[in-house]
Amino acid sequence: MEKQRKKKLLMAMSTLSAFGVMAQGNGAAGINEATQMVTSYFDPATQLIYAIGAVVGLIGGVKVYNKFSSGDPDTSKTAASWFGACIFLIVSATIxxxxxL
Incomplete structure (x- = not known):
């Protein structure tokens, strides 16, 4: 019984000392590095959102043109929805x- 209690005490002490060693690191440097990594992805992501907005706008323009050419009375609603989607993408990326940043 005594041997088992010493074993548990030794295991607890080694666990606590391991936590102390892990806590010795510089947390601010890790946070700064993570922030730099996240902000480095922002410019490409913003450009990707702008490109998606351009493609959605072109597809919407073709769709509205087809509806307008066929005389569909629902053309203005379709134009407004596609235009709103493009504006939303651009504004959300900017905001x-x-x-x-």
């Missing part, structure tokens, strides 16, 4: 960029 996220200004909010996080």
């Amino acid at each position: 996220l960029r200004s909010f996080f």
Whole structure:
């Protein structure tokens, strides 16, 4: 019984000392590195969102043109929805960029 209690005490002490060793690191450097990594992805992500907005706008323009050419009375609703989607993509990318950077 005594041997088992010493074994548990030794295991607890080694665990606590391991936590102390891990806590010795510089946390600010890790946070700064993570922040730099996240912000380095923001410019490519913003450009990707702008490109998606351009493609959605082109597809929407073709769709609206086809509806207008065929005389569909629902053309203005379709144009407004596609235009709104493009504006949302552009504004959301700009707001996220200004909010996080």
